Amino acid sequence: MHLQRPVNEGFLILDYGSQYTLLIARRLREIGVYAEIIDGTRQTEPKEDFHFHGIILSGGPDTVGDEGARSLPAWVAASKKPILGICYGMQLMAEASGGKLRSGHEREYGKAHLSFDFKELPKYAESLRSLPKDQIVWMSHGDDVEAPDDSFVTLARTDDKVVAVIAHREKPWIGLQFHPEVQHTDHGEALLKAFVFDICKAPRNWDSSQMLNASIERIRQNVGKGKVLMAVSGGVDSTVAALLLTRALGQEQVHAIFVDHGLLRKDEAIWVQDQFKSLGVHLTTLDQKKEFYEELAGITDPEQKRKIIGRKFIEAFEAFAKGHKEFTHLGQGTLYPDVIESAGHGAGAKVIKSHHNVGGLPEKLALELVEPFRYLFKDEVRIIGRALGIPSILVDRHPFPGPGLAVRIIGAIDAEKVRILQEADAIFIRQLHEHGFYSQVWQAFAVLLPVKSVGVMGDNRTYQDVCALRAVTASDGMTAGVGDLPISFLVNVGTEIVRKVNGINRVVYDVTTKPPATIEWE
Numbered sequence: 355m356h357l358q359r360p361v362n363e364g365f366l367i368l369d370y371g372s373q374y375t376l377l378i379a380r381r382l383r384e385i386g387v388y389a390e391i392i393d394g395t396r397q398t399e400p401k402e403d404f405h406f407h408g409i410i411l412s413g414g415p416d417t418v419g420d421e422g423a424r425s426l427p428a429w430v431a432a433s434k435k436p437i438l439g440i441c442y443g444m445q446l447m448a449e450a451s452g453g454k455l456r457s458g459h460e461r462e463y464g465k466a467h468l469s470f471d472f473k474e475l476p477k478y479a480e481s482l483r484s485l486p487k488d489q490i491v492w493m494s495h496g497d498d499v500e501a502p503d504d505s506f507v508t509l510a511r512t513d514d515k516v517v518a519v520i521a522h523r524e525k526p527w528i529g530l531q532f533h534p535e536v537q538h539t540d541h542g543e544a545l546l547k548a549f550v551f552d553i554c555k556a557p558r559n560w561d562s563s564q565m566l567n568a569s570i571e572r573i574r575q576n577v578g579k580g581k582v583l584m585a586v587s588g589g590v591d592s593t594v595a596a597l598l599l600t601r602a603l604g605q606e607q608v609h610a611i612f613v614d615h616g617l618l619r620k621d622e623a624i625w626v627q628d629q630f631k632s633l634g635v636h637l638t639t640l641d642q643k644k645e646f647y648e649e650l651a652g653i654t655d656p657e658q659k660r661k662i663i664g665r666k667f668i669e670a671f672e673a674f675a676k677g678h679k680e681f682t683h684l685g686q687g688t689l690y691p692d693v694i695e696s697a698g699h700g701a702g703a704k705v706i707k708s709h710h711n712v713g714g715l716p717e718k719l720a721l722e723l724v725e726p727f728r729y730l731f732k733d734e735v736r737i738i739g740r741a742l743g744i745p746s747i748l749v750d751r752h753p754f755p756g757p758g759l760a761v762r763i764i765g766a767i768d769a770e771k772v773r774i775l776q777e778a779d780a781i782f783i784r785q786l787h788e789h790g791f792y793s794q795v796w797q798a799f800a801v802l803l804p805v806k807s808v809g810v811m812g813d814n815r816t817y818q819d820v821c822a823l824r825a826v827t828a829s830d831g832m833t834a835g836v837g838d839l840p841i842s843f844l845v846n847v848g849t850e851i852v853r854k855v856n857g858i859n860r861v862v863y864d865v866t867t868k869p870p871a872t873i874e875w876e
């Protein structure tokens with residue numbers, strides 16, 4: 355059991371595997387309506403518990419009609435609700451009505467210019483007339499609609515004559531060959547608003563800043579007089595979840611557990627304890643450094659490291675839970691993107707890394723789950739965090755991987771290497787704050803390489819480890835760019851690290867994007 359969805363009406367987004375599916379849901383919430391993502395091939399209409407005003411068909415990598423390509427479920431084609439088809443979604447819609455598609459004819463990627471022709475605009479779509487006739491839109495496709503069926507009118511074409519906007523003459527079906535959800539589409543928001551408010555006539559029902567009270571109410575209803583055990587990592591999601599639960603239920607009903615595996619940032623355990631104390635959340639820290647170091651001794655394989663840490667973490671948590679039978683619920687900071695597997699996050703994709711985080715606790719604990727953020731995005735959790743009064747140094751923290759410094763010390767781990775890396779990392783992070791770069795990057799950290807190089811300090815030869823600095827830009831960590839930090843700043847950081855951290859005599863900057871590299875080195 356987990357908390358029910360926050361509201362029972364809104365929009366359905368059918369996912370066909372586009373990298374932008376999550377973004378469509380976020381955009382709808384930003385304009386004030388709740389949206390949920392479901393598998394685009396789902397064969398039954400989800401009508402029992404969710405009232406939807408309209409359907410959005412996402413883009414996707416398939417080619418309509420190819421073997422294995424996802425198709426439009428019969429209940430969608432038969433639905434009386436307005437439908438907005440985006441790219442692949444538009445092609446599905448066009449094909450379902452007998453239109454002609456073509457594959458690989460006009461590959462367009464990037465900005466395109468289109469012109470509207472409103473002469474035959476259907477009545478239900480009248481509000482589109484207020485959009486600028488000429489627009490720049492963002493395209494990303496290899497297939498398109500060559501000729502829609504006569505039941506559709508073509509409302510816009512690009513300069514290359516690609517059919518860009520179609521509308522059914524009677525049914526409220528609109529198809530877009532571009533992405534209104536991405537920022538590069540100049541009037542994307544206006545288009546989404548026209549669909550949501552004018553064509554679907556949906557009421558506004560979502561305001562991230564208003565979620566706080568509703569969440570508190572739902573937690574009270576679900577947990578009642580129960581007691582919640584909450585695993586925390588010091589990161590944004592679990593911290594906000596722990597405080598929200600505490601505010602909803604009171605201090606005596608919520609207990610946070612923090613496992614110190616000895617692979618945290620410098621002084622992190624004390625910092626987390628101080629933060630929780632000032633937030634008024636009960637916290638117990640389990641000091642497991644010795645146990646983790648023992649099991650990790652001599653292990654160099656990244657996956658083996660990750661598996662050992664995941665297992666040890668669960669063991670530590672289970673041991674605590676077994677000794678404290680008073681708990682009825684397990685709190686987790688699970689986010690919406692973690693829940694919808696099919697949404698661009700590669701259901702059935704190859705395992706690149708075995709992820710471990712505080713949300714990965716086993717179900718055999720026999721505690722009921724409370725997941726207050728199961729339907730929310732990270733930026734919405736940050737809004738709740740701010741509304742609860744959590745300071746920016748906590749709410750706007752960079753992400754930190756569950757296995758911690760173990761995946762940033764390449765090769766075998768020992769306490770001395772952890773100390774060296776903590777020192778270097780702390781210098782980098784402090785300087786990022788001091789120069790105002792911290793909030794300009796998604797994540798920044800130091801990595802310790804098992805590579806020795808020769809240096810000279812004073813008159814002496816040194817032969818010590820190399821430290822790599824990594825700073826990336828990203829919006830969700832699925833892809834990443836290289837942080838554009840000034841070379842003079844990096845030189846300063848490198849100089850301070852080599853001067854102050856005994857064990858490092860050379861510093862390099864990682865200039866690889868993701869893909870092909872990942873953000874963490876292991």
Ligand code: XMP
Binds near residue numbers: 709710754871872873
């Ligand atoms: P990668 O290295 O896969 O990282 O490009 C993407 C994002 O995920 C974080 N990360 C993790 N987070 N448990 C977590 O909670 C993990 O095991 C884990 N491994 C990587 C990483 O820091 C980056 O933000």
